[in-house]
Amino acid sequence: MILQWTKLAVADLDDIYDYITRENPSATEAVIDELRICVERLVQFPLIGSTGLVTGTMELVISMLPYVVSYRLLSRRSLQVLAVLHTARDREHALALRLQSRTAREK
Numbered sequence: 001m002i003l004q005w006t007k008l009a010v011a012d013l014d015d016i017y018d019y020i021t022r023e024n025p026s027a028t029e030a031v032i033d034e035l036r037i038c039v040e041r042l043v044q045f046p047l048i049g050s051t052g053l054v055t056g057t058m059e060l061v062i063s064m065l066p067y068v069v070s071y072r073l074l075s076r077r078s079l080q081v082l083a084v085l086h087t088a089r090d091r092e093h094a095l096a097l098r099l100q101s102r103t104a105r106e107k
Helices: 007-023 025-044 091-106
Strands: 002-005 058-061 067-075 078-086
Touching (some): 002 007, 007 025, 007 078, 025 058, 025 078
């Protein structure tokens, strides 16, 4: 399975890195590593997530961390990470805006 990260999902990871570095620098690498390990697990087990809040998406709740990875299966061999969002955010709204923006750019 091919794993693709959208630019916005990479930006989410960068924002998480920056925030944790400011708040708890000693935890930064562990948190980012755990997020990446969980996402990479999707390559072998793409259906371990649950149905997403937005149609056509899936979500992987990251155990022990307050983050949810939103993704979609593009084909049997391709998975796209759409967002890495904090659980306190309105994930449905944030993801819907991203998908609408992406659809508008593709037209």
